[in-house]
Amino acid sequence: MSAQEFFAMGGYAFYVWTSYGLCFVVLLANIVLPIIQRRQFLRQLALKQKRQNL
Amino acid sequence: MSLIPDPVGRFFHRMASPPYFYAFTEKLMPWLTGIFLILLAGGLYGGLYLAPTDYQQGDSYRIIYIHVPSAWMSLFIYMVMAAAGAIGLVWRIKLAEIVAISSASVGASFTFIALVTGSLWGKPMWGTWWVWDARLTSELILLFLYLGVIGLYNAIDDKRTASKAVAILALVGVVNIPIIHYSVEWWNTLHQGPTVTKMDKPSIHVSMLVPLLLMAAAFKFYYVIAMLQRARLELLQRERTANWVKKMVTEQSQ
Numbered sequence: 001m002s003a004q005e006f007f008a009m010g011g012y013a014f015y016v017w018t019s020y021g022l023c024f025v026v027l028l029a030n031i032v033l034p035i036i037q038r039r040q041f042l043r044q045l046a047l048k049q050k051r052q053n054l
Numbered sequence: 055m056s057l058i059p060d061p062v063g064r065f066f067h068r069m070a071s072p073p074y075f076y077a078f079t080e081k082l083m084p085w086l087t088g089i090f091l092i093l094l095a096g097g098l099y100g101g102l103y104l105a106p107t108d109y110q111q112g113d114s115y116r117i118i119y120i121h122v123p124s125a126w127m128s129l130f131i132y133m134v135m136a137a138a139g140a141i142g143l144v145w146r147i148k149l150a151e152i153v154a155i156s157s158a159s160v161g162a163s164f165t166f167i168a169l170v171t172g173s174l175w176g177k178p179m180w181g182t183w184w185v186w187d188a189r190l191t192s193e194l195i196l197l198f199l200y201l202g203v204i205g206l207y208n209a210i211d212d213k214r215t216a217s218k219a220v221a222i223l224a225l226v227g228v229v230n231i232p233i234i235h236y237s238v239e240w241w242n243t244l245h246q247g248p249t250v251t252k253m254d255k256p257s258i259h260v261s262m263l264v265p266l267l268l269m270a271a272a273f274k275f276y277y278v279i280a281m282l283q284r285a286r287l288e289l290l291q292r293e294r295t296a297n298w299v300k301k302m303v304t305e306q307s308q
Contacts, residue, residue, distance in 0.1 A: 006102075009114075010107060010114070011113075012112060012113050012114040012178055015114055015117065015174045015178050016113060016114065019117045019120060019171040019174045019175070023120045023167050026163050026167055029163075030159065030160055030163050031283055034280075035283055038283075038287040038290060041287065041290055041291060042290070042303060042306065045294060046306065046307040049300065049303055049304060049307070
């Protein structure tokens with residue numbers, strides 16, 4: 001099977017790859033967003049503490 | 055003599071302590087991620103490359119490897135959410151409440167994926183993006199239940215009260231779960247019947263079944279990872295004034 005055949009998915013490329021792409025994006029966002037938000041939150045807490053200690 | 059073995063009881067007792075939970079989940083993360091990636095790679099390779107083309111549906115059937123595991127997860131996570139909610143409601147364990155609400159966004163995502171990939175599979179195979187049949191409609195109601203849980207939680211400022219309200223809503227919604235599961239048997243429409251969970255022999259070939267089970271296992275691990283990431287954020291926000299958080303922030307900013 002060539003790479004071209006593989007990506008063509010027997011003519012169903014649009015349906016198959018849209019499904020997989022969407023799944024990938026949604027699942028990635030569910031992991032990345034809470035990590036970013038947690039880091040931001042920790043940074044805010046650190047800033048607040050510094051201000052209080054001045 | 056207690057019903058639960060001592061080490062297991064001790065483990066859950068310690069996990070209910072916020073600083074221990076926060077530290078332990080951090081150490082656990084690389085292991086969970088490693089196992090998840092191995093299972094995912096195996097499932098994708100088997101499903102997209104090794105598994106043969108279906109004799110009726112061509113290659114469009116390969117959507118099954120994300121559609122079915124996502125649909126399973128949408129039900130599984132709901133049950134975990136309702137159970138954790140009930141535990142939080144009865145014993146007022148803060149971490150059970152956090153597990154419940156952290157499951158909601160992951161569950162909603164899987165429900166959304168199941169619905170959209172089903173639609174993308176339905177268009178070429180059934181000739182329509184959507185039908186108002188029992189399976190599709192009850193799964194859509196599941197999405198609304200998840201969104202209801204998230205919305206209700208965010209609408210109430212006191213998070214202990216919010217968790218109580220959310221747990222009750224989640225428990226009432228459990229009635230929808232058997233309806234989704236049995237809908238394809240009770241009402242015969244476009245959606246096909248079960249091919250894997252049939253009591254006799256699954257009516258799916260082993261070369262197609264193995265990648266499906268690998269993907270299902272991978273999604274289970276994914277759920278634990280995503281839920282724990284959300285739980286760690288939620289925990290910090292709730293415990294912002296606690297001594298262990300203050301101590302950790304001081305140590306990190308030095």
